[in-house]
Amino acid sequence: MNLKAYPEKHSWDWETSTKEIANISDWISSFPEVQEIVISPEGERIAAIVMTEDDVFSVCVNGELWTNTFEKAWSLKFSPNGSLFCIGMNDDEWTVIEEDKPWEDSFDYVWNMKFSPESPGVGVNVRTSEGYGVALNGNPWDSKFVQMRSLEVSPDGKRAAGTVQLTSLAEGDVFSFKKGLWGLAVDGELWGTNFLNVWDCVFSTEGTKVAAEVRLVSGRQTIAVDGIPWDQEFKAVWRPIFVPDGHDVIAPCLTTDGWRLLVNGKSLWNKSFNQAWNTVFSPNGAKLAAVVSPEFGRWTIGVDGNVWKNSFGEVVLAPVFSPDGQRVAAVAKDSGKWTIIVNDVPWIENFDMIWDPAFSPDGLHVAAKAARGSDYFVVVDGKNSNQKFSKLGAPVFSPDGSRLLMKTVEAGRYFRKIVPLKNLL
Amino acid sequence: MGLPAIPIVSDPGLDETVKGLTPEKIAKVVNRIIDSETAARFKVYMKTCVHCGLCSDACHWFLSNDRDPRFSPVGKVKQTLWEIIKRKDSLDPAFLKECSRIAHTECNVCRRCSMYCPFGIDIAYLLMVVRRICSELEMVPQFLQDTVNSHSVTMNQMWVKQDEWIDTLQWQEEEAKGEIKTARIPLDKEGADVFYSVIAPEPKILAQLIGNIAQIMAVAKVDWTMPSFDGWDNSNMAMYSGDFETMGRVERYHHEAALKLKARRIVMGECGHAFRGAAYDGPKWLGWKQPPIPLIHAVDFYHELITTGRIKIARKFKTPVTVQEPCNIVRGRGLGKKLREIIAATCEDFTPPYPDFEHNYCCGAGGGVINCGPPWKTSRVKGNEVKAKQLAETKAKIIITPCHNCHSGIEDIISGYKLGMHVKFFSEILMEVMEIPDELRA
Amino acid sequence: MYEFVSGPLVWIAFIVFVSGMVYQFVTMLRSARKDKVIYPYMSLKYSLRSLFHWMIPFASRNMRDRYEVTIVTFLFHICLILGPIFLLAHIAMFAFAWGFKWQTLSQVAGTYMTIVVILASLFLLLRRLMMPEIQFVTDPSDYLLLAIAAAPFITGLAANQQWFDYQTTVIVHIITGAVMLMLIPFTRLSHMLFFPFTRAYMGSEFGAVRNARDW
Numbered sequence A: 001m002n003l004k005a006y007p008e009k010h011s012w013d014w015e016t017s018t019k020e021i022a023n024i025s026d027w028i029s030s031f032p033e034v035q036e037i038v039i040s041p042e043g044e045r046i047a048a049i050v051m052t053e054d055d056v057f058s059v060c061v062n063g064e065l066w067t068n069t070f071e072k073a074w075s076l077k078f079s080p081n082g083s084l085f086c087i088g089m090n091d092d093e094w095t096v097i098e099e100d101k102p103w104e105d106s107f108d109y110v111w112n113m114k115f116s117p118e119s120p121g122v123g124v125n126v127r128t129s130e131g132y133g134v135a136l137n138g139n140p141w142d143s144k145f146v147q148m149r150s151l152e153v154s155p156d157g158k159r160a161a162g163t164v165q166l167t168s169l170a171e172g173d174v175f176s177f178k179k180g181l182w183g184l185a186v187d188g189e190l191w192g193t194n195f196l197n198v199w200d201c202v203f204s205t206e207g208t209k210v211a212a213e214v215r216l217v218s219g220r221q222t223i224a225v226d227g228i229p230w231d232q233e234f235k236a237v238w239r240p241i242f243v244p245d246g247h248d249v250i251a252p253c254l255t256t257d258g259w260r261l262l263v264n265g266k267s268l269w270n271k272s273f274n275q276a277w278n279t280v281f282s283p284n285g286a287k288l289a290a291v292v293s294p295e296f297g298r299w300t301i302g303v304d305g306n307v308w309k310n311s312f313g314e315v316v317l318a319p320v321f322s323p324d325g326q327r328v329a330a331v332a333k334d335s336g337k338w339t340i341i342v343n344d345v346p347w348i349e350n351f352d353m354i355w356d357p358a359f360s361p362d363g364l365h366v367a368a369k370a371a372r373g374s375d376y377f378v379v380v381d382g383k384n385s386n387q388k389f390s391k392l393g394a395p396v397f398s399p400d401g402s403r404l405l406m407k408t409v410e411a412g413r414y415f416r417k418i419v420p421l422k423n424l425l
Numbered sequence B: 001m002g003l004p005a006i007p008i009v010s011d012p013g014l015d016e017t018v019k020g021l022t023p024e025k026i027a028k029v030v031n032r033i034i035d036s037e038t039a040a041r042f043k044v045y046m047k048t049c050v051h052c053g054l055c056s057d058a059c060h061w062f063l064s065n066d067r068d069p070r071f072s073p074v075g076k077v078k079q080t081l082w083e084i085i086k087r088k089d090s091l092d093p094a095f096l097k098e099c100s101r102i103a104h105t106e107c108n109v110c111r112r113c114s115m116y117c118p119f120g121i122d123i124a125y126l127l128m129v130v131r132r133i134c135s136e137l138e139m140v141p142q143f144l145q146d147t148v149n150s151h152s153v154t155m156n157q158m159w160v161k162q163d164e165w166i167d168t169l170q171w172q173e174e175e176a177k178g179e180i181k182t183a184r185i186p187l188d189k190e191g192a193d194v195f196y197s198v199i200a201p202e203p204k205i206l207a208q209l210i211g212n213i214a215q216i217m218a219v220a221k222v223d224w225t226m227p228s229f230d231g232w233d234n235s236n237m238a239m240y241s242g243d244f245e246t247m248g249r250v251e252r253y254h255h256e257a258a259l260k261l262k263a264r265r266i267v268m269g270e271c272g273h274a275f276r277g278a279a280y281d282g283p284k285w286l287g288w289k290q291p292p293i294p295l296i297h298a299v300d301f302y303h304e305l306i307t308t309g310r311i312k313i314a315r316k317f318k319t320p321v322t323v324q325e326p327c328n329i330v331r332g333r334g335l336g337k338k339l340r341e342i343i344a345a346t347c348e349d350f351t352p353p354y355p356d357f358e359h360n361y362c363c364g365a366g367g368g369v370i371n372c373g374p375p376w377k378t379s380r381v382k383g384n385e386v387k388a389k390q391l392a393e394t395k396a397k398i399i400i401t402p403c404h405n406c407h408s409g410i411e412d413i414i415s416g417y418k419l420g421m422h423v424k425f426f427s428e429i430l431m432e433v434m435e436i437p438d439e440l441r442a
Numbered sequence C: 001m002y003e004f005v006s007g008p009l010v011w012i013a014f015i016v017f018v019s020g021m022v023y024q025f026v027t028m029l030r031s032a033r034k035d036k037v038i039y040p041y042m043s044l045k046y047s048l049r050s051l052f053h054w055m056i057p058f059a060s061r062n063m064r065d066r067y068e069v070t071i072v073t074f075l076f077h078i079c080l081i082l083g084p085i086f087l088l089a090h091i092a093m094f095a096f097a098w099g100f101k102w103q104t105l106s107q108v109a110g111t112y113m114t115i116v117v118i119l120a121s122l123f124l125l126l127r128r129l130m131m132p133e134i135q136f137v138t139d140p141s142d143y144l145l146l147a148i149a150a151a152p153f154i155t156g157l158a159a160n161q162q163w164f165d166y167q168t169t170v171i172v173h174i175i176t177g178a179v180m181l182m183l184i185p186f187t188r189l190s191h192m193l194f195f196p197f198t199r200a201y202m203g204s205e206f207g208a209v210r211n212a213r214d215w
């Protein structure tokens, strides 16, 4: 996926060193219930669902309440471009609320709120009296299905797809199940083929094609692109990805000699693994990285077929590329402790938890949020600033890479801070 | 030998599927599984077993069926694997039905027998190989297969739809709030201490258990979360049918849900087989030597809450109790002692069953057997007379049963043998005895 | 004939026995690699803990419950393995051929041990015939194996007591002994080799992985 920096990033305030945005303690003392806080990408806003009085919920943003109230509300999230969304219900009608403005349509139920990574686009799964479907950017699909259980929004935010059930199934009817009752709907249109299962799906970069993991018959899985299965079949497959700006599909597949990465059904890396998954392309599409397990119980990263020498005994999470694609970092865990490994060099310090690494624009520095006990830290290039916070948002590098945006909660108050990178190294 | 005929049970999952089998198809699967999916354990166990029969006394099926040798652990291996190895290429389809009956419905893969075999042969594993062969030929009892189908589609055991799941949590949060002001079920909260996962019967038919846990968490002030997305169900019947690909996928979703939410650890509700799947069989198939983040069973968690004083006991439970020790957490995790300790902390009158700890008898429901459904219920209840005797001897009124499968299995035994006892989860006991500070009461 | 059986045959028997055991051992180690979990799960501490509880009479519950089998099987195995090793006649032959010897049992003790093995074999046979759960899993090979294990003892005793023509009995004895040795690696008698490993693995899986006891 071509994850471009949102242009707004340049317009963020990179000068003011500290701004106190909100006093959360005040919220806690003035509302009977304050739920989990969320912080906007640029750090200027902090919000939480609050109970204003018995069984009445609203959203508090920087201390200001939304005008809308709800009997129930959940899934409060900032989109990547900084709009605040939640799902709310009144009189048994659910809908999506964006910045205190509910969508026109409401539904019997709403869930699975998903944003597109590149340009504004938000989708949800919905249930109405006619069945299950999707509402994308406020527009519900015309078609409804017996059931729907996933949602993927295209990178440009204009299309949506998800797994749907085609006909209903009586309890215990294993024979109808064998006929394949599941399919994929893209913008409400069904793939022509049905399967035993359709699992995770993915859009191509420009959103014209969709690939998904499918099960053909018991014990045989493969990847289907726009409904057409690969010629090759496997015991198991994992989530496919599209080669950026192209139509080739890559997926980890369980072959007779172990897990391999395949492209359009043919071997890609000349290696097999005990496990391989979480494939990620570099922003320019030139490099491919994946989490691999070279032997039972050992985990590391493979980049273009080269497996790192350092491996970990517990888990390695999905790799993250630097903007220029030259460097790769990943969260890893061994002996109960979390750390980050960058280009096969693990950080020395370790933590009770660590979040995804973020690269500086030049790719030279890596920052991450980490925790020890109930204290949170910002860690840059493995160095712990030793300043503890009770809550913390994800750190963000300034476009010129010289500063770091830190979103911190200290003693019940939320601060937005701009810290020169050199102070943290 | 004058052995009574085994009643013929009709199960469409087997009776219909068997029609499509041929000796060639069977041979192909058998050879593939034996040659490429098994290795040292299988081969050495098959070579080592000296046919001494010492494992027999371990099995509740054997003990309950008048010591019928067809129900002894090695007897079951003989009737299945020995034949399979001997006549690999000429196995008739009807034989596969026998295999499924024996491996899927007459063994709980409870592993008691590997504690009785002097070589420590893992007979349950051998019978799992039989299940694998059956499953690869789609010879799986109908109800069990339906559960596996549900897992494959929904990642949960009971076809619970995504909206139903979230809706149930929101409803139970409301219920819990009605009792305890601060009770919440935080959905998708990042970085919580506890990721709490359950098995699908909870949202489907026992929703109050979720409300209970919300109250317990509120009283103990635990920082916890549950996911709104797939991966919330920790159970895994695919592990038991022999569909390991589906098992692996289900377990991956479960562990990745917790990883995604950056939880420090997973606490699982009171279920034995779910623990086995999430702690051992699932990670093993996926390549994790242990679960990627620490995973503990509810018994361990309640032990922690009680011993650290986060939950105080206001009054002890008076009715005489005994315990059903779930194999998968007692033989499977050594939680027998902690289970005793939390019972001692909460109950006044406890009589342990005999034999107990690692030597407990399985409930007879586990290992996917109860999930084989009504057709197999009669043989299942008959196959656990020893359990009925064992429980009756304790003279208790309540059987504390920290496992969903055991729970249903023991209920069937209670009614089958008219024991007049009742089954409770430990959380239900805890709800009755836990101290709720006045300032938290709604 | 005697020259052949007491010379080359003995050699052949030992070579087949040793190389057969090595072959089985190496094959096991190799296929243990394919069984991904074995090496990662193995733990020395828990392997020993398990072996300890299963090599000491009555240290495990089933050994107490089935005390008669325990007594017999321990006597059977101890006499079966140690008896021949320390037997005067065997060592004498070794001493004659190789020129070195080790501690021997007295003639009487050797004979008693032999009788124990024979009686124990009889017990195991009766058990196999009489108990339905064992009868059910018995096929002709089980009798054959028991016979192969007992035969050197019966023939050895016969030779020692000179019940029949001594020379012939000894020849028959050596043949039965050689047959037994050669068959150990290739039949279920290989449990002699596998016992420590199956136990060690189960001990490790129960102890190190599942935090439970296996006895």
Ligand code: HEM
Binding pocket: C005, C006, C010, C013, C080, C083, C084, C087, C089, C090, C093, C107, C110, C111, C114, C152, C153, C156, C157, C159, C160, C161, C170, C173, C174, C176, C177, C178, C180, C181
């Ligand atoms: C393969 C080479 C073997 C040779 C050359 C050999 C030779 C002999 C000889 C010469 C005797 C002496 C008989 C006497 O007392 O006058 C004897 C006795 C005996 N052997 Fe062997 N033997 C062999 C293998 C075995 C094996 C494998 C076993 C059992 C595991 C065995 C068990 C015995 C026993 C129990 C006696 C009789 C002891 C007694 O009653 O005092 N032998 N053997």
Ligand code: HEM
Binding pocket: B050, B051, B052, B054, B118, B119, C069, C073, C077, C080, C081, C124, C125, C128, C142, C145, C146, C149, C180, C184, C189, C191, C192, C193, C195
């Ligand atoms: C260190 C070596 C050995 C160990 C640890 C061992 C262990 C065992 C065990 C645990 C059993 C199972 C049940 C029972 O107690 O009856 C057994 C049975 C048996 N063993 Fe061994 N054994 C060893 C060596 C041998 C040898 C060298 C032979 C003979 C050549 C032998 C012959 C037998 C026989 C015939 C049985 C079967 C009894 C029956 O038919 O029920 N064993 N052994």
Ligand code: SF4
Binding pocket: B058, B059, B060, B061, B072, B073, B076, B106, B107, B108, B109, B110, B111, B112, B113, B114, B123, B124, B362
């Ligand atoms: S039910 Fe338990 S004791 Fe019986 S054979 Fe199966 S695993 Fe062994």
Ligand code: SF4
Binding pocket: B048, B049, B050, B051, B052, B053, B054, B055, B056, B073, B074, B116, B117, B118, B119, B120, B121, B123
């Ligand atoms: S106890 Fe062990 S060796 Fe004996 S018959 Fe049972 S599995 Fe085989």
Ligand code: SF4
Binding pocket: B108, B110, B272, B273, B325, B326, B327, B328, B329, B361, B362, B363, B364, B365, B366, B367, B403, B404, B405, B406, B409
């Ligand atoms: S259901 Fe309970 S006793 Fe029965 S096998 Fe599971 S854990 Fe064992």
